[in-house]
Amino acid sequence: MAAKSRDAAMLNVHGEWPLVGRDTELEDVRDALLDSTCSGVIVTGQSGVGKTALAQRIARDLDDSFELVYVRGSALASKMPYGALSFVLSDLDDAIVDNPLMLLRGLQELYQRREDGRKTLILADNLEELDSSSAMALAHLVRVGAVKLIAICQSIDASPEEFGDLWKDGALRRIDIGPLGLASTTKLLSAALDAPVSRAAAASMWHTTGGNPLFLQALTREQVDTGEMQERDGVWVAKPLSAPKTRRSMTDWIMVRVRRLPAGEREAIEMISVVGVIPLELLLRFVPSS
Structure with a gap:
């Protein structure tokens, strides 16, 4: 060459x-966001399958229809109340932030009254690391119709229960992304x-x-x-x-991905990497079933 x-x-x-092989998923997410009877989607799939890339593509495609707000759960922010929404709270008065009920009302008014008339689209990534206060606030905004939501996680079961409830109640559609x-x-x-x-x-x-x-x-x-x-x-x-x-x-790249896993998942992977094959019943003696 x-x-x-x-x-x-x-x-x-x-x-x-490029984003390849996701035409069906892209269409499903887009349809849910544009459906007046639906509040958004919860996108699931193993690490690395392209959940975030798909969500970001949708957000770019719908840029004229929505105002995008990006939220990401993290181990550090999960230790603080409203840690994932700290950048949003700066737009509210201190008196409102200190009162949980007023805070929810303030966030609702903030996103329902866009001057340009567009609706707010919140892209919430890494739900498993989302602090409970932020999860409660996001779920409230979805239920009152203040925002549309794209929620991203590897597993609904490992995410705050508010998002599982939104899915079970039909407020969010589930989109599974496979290899x-x-x-x-x-x-x-x-x-x-x-x-x-x-x-x-x-x-x-x-x-x-x-x-x-x-x-x-x-x-x-x-x-x-x-x-x-x-x-x-x-x-x-x-x-x-x-x-x-x-x-x-x-090798370094793989280790970085492994270190990002929750402790229980990392322990399971380490055990299997040593013994090669282990019966599920035996593995469950050492790691949580989730």
Whole structure:
């Protein structure tokens, strides 16, 4: 491959990847947000499947219809009342903030009275780490119709119960995001590399990553950087007899993802990584069933 062509591919693969294989989910989320009888969606799926990317795409597409407010739960903010909404509370008087009932009313009025007439769309990411006060406030705003909501989590069961109740009551529609299939994985690789990818190379990457887009991105960058994937006659192929390999940076990337897991999930993964296979009944003696 010519140096110029390779440089262009390197720049592309290390940039922002396209959203591929999510047309149905995008349409479902968009329909829910534009439906006057629905208050929004709760998007679930394992880490790395593209939940946030999908929500951000929707928010950009509906930019003219909604005013976007982004909220994210975090381990640090979860220890403080209204930690996830601290930036919003700065728009309210101190007297209102100190009174829970007045605070809810103040937030409701803040979002119901947009000067431009647009409705507020709140994108709440990482629900599992959302503090209870913020969860209560968001649920209230949804129930009174002050906002539309895109809520993102890996598991509804691990999220504040207010969101599970909103889903069960029909206020929020549930959208489950799964791994990509082989066809979508191939299409995503071809789009990211700006050239067709051989079926053998795509299948190898798909089997290795399990169709997880975030893992696929990281591994593809490794393969291109190390030369394990090369462009030949306009098609990306894997080196002969070569399975995807990773360098230390890939290990570091995986460890970062593992460290972000809740303690119980991390302990379960560590145990299984040591013993290989463990009966579920035995595993449940050491880690919570959730």
